[in-house]
Amino acid sequence: MSWTGIDGTRTVGVIGLGGMGTALSRELLRANYAVVVHDRRTERVEEIAAAGADVADSAAxxxxxxxxxxxxxPGPAEVEQVLVHDAASVLSRARAGTIVLDMSTCGPxxxxxxxxxxxxxxxxxxxxPVSRKAPEMTVLIGGEPGVLGAAETVLADVSRTLVYCGHRGAGYATKLLNQHVKYAWYLAASEALLIAREWGLDAPTVAGAIEQCSGGDSGLDTAAEFFRGDTSQMATHAPASTIHKDMRLVERLAVASSISSPTADVVADFFERVAETSYFERPYPESTELLACLRRQRPSSDVRKGGAESRSRSTSA
Incomplete structure (x- = not known):
């Protein structure tokens, strides 16, 4: 089923014309949608209007x-203002049945x-929320398959992948976890290359070498093996005792280079804890069970019920 707007045309509104919104608007136009845009920065509006979009002077x-x-x-405050709280918000003029897809990065x-x-x-x-720009976007949808209805065809026309994450807020949460993995990997890699430079190594050469080794993987696939219960694949990995030994050597390398590496310290500290348990001689991904015990700050059921949010609201009341 294809998408049609209020007047029977393939009309889509886009609010926010930064790099992501501009790229999406252009792809919608290329896909022959009628596009209406709004942004407080007139120079961005003019650029998309010149490409064929209509312009609205307010979100309403x-x-x-x-x-x-x-x-x-830009973030949660702007989302709530533009969609709900402003006098000229989207909700102030939206008709029943209007669908709003927020591709910003916010919390659940x-x-x-x-x-x-x-x-x-x-x-x-x-x-x-999305990763990458249109038309290469991966869209992380806070809902089950079918929740978009006919609007799914619009996203399919301008995206590479649609992922249904399960329930309201799950799209936002999944995007934040993507950021966690991406930038933690970046920080660990940057610290490693700083150590390389201090040791007189050519950092680009080291980076190129690591790209061809197991360090070139983010570790996400290995972590996912545990959560999938893929015991046969986990069994192919080195025992935690090997990682424990390696990380002690990494710490020595960092100390000798005079570069502080908190990411290496955290990993080494974790495998020191593993050394005290029965996981020590087992494939290291199995130690994720220990990690869950060490990192949990409150019962998992409290997290699912939104305990942190409810507590913060009651504290501020």
Missing amino acids: RLAEKCRLVITFL DTATRVGAAFDAAGCVFLDC
Whole structure:
């Protein structure tokens, strides 16, 4: 089923014309959608208008013209203001049945609050943060398959991959975890290359070598083996005792280079703890069970129920 807007045309609204929103707007135009845009920065609006988009002078006016609205905004405060709280917000003029897909990076609590406001108005809000720009986007959808309805065809036309993450807020949460993995890997890699440079090694050569070794993988696949229960694949990895030995040597290398490496320290400290357990001679991915015990700050059921959010609200009341 293809998407049609209020007047029967393939109309899509886009709010926020930074790099991501601009790329999406251009791809929508290339896919022959009628595009209505809004951004407070007129130079960005003019650029997309010249490419064929219509322009709305407020989020509210855009909502009057579009039954499907996609937003790219700086953060949680802007999302709530533009969609709900501003006098000229999207919700102030949205018709019942309007669908808003927010592609910003926010926390699940934002999805809870904004989603509740949209539910009360008979509209649909979905957290749909993205990785990469259109048309190579991966869209992380806070809902089950089918939740987008006909709007799924729009995203399919301008994205590489659609991932249904399970429930409201799950899209936002998954994007934040992607950021965690990406930038933790970046930080560890940068610290390693600083150590290389201090040792008089050519950092680009070391980076190229690591790319061809196991260090060139982020570790995500190995971690996922544990959560998939893939015991046969986990069994192919080195025992934790080997990693323990290696990380002690890494720490010595860092100390001798006079470079502090907190990421190496954290890894070494963890495998010191593993050395005290029965996981020490088992394939190292199995030690994830110990990691879960060490890192858990409160019962997991409390997390699922949004314990942190409810506590923060009661504290501020």
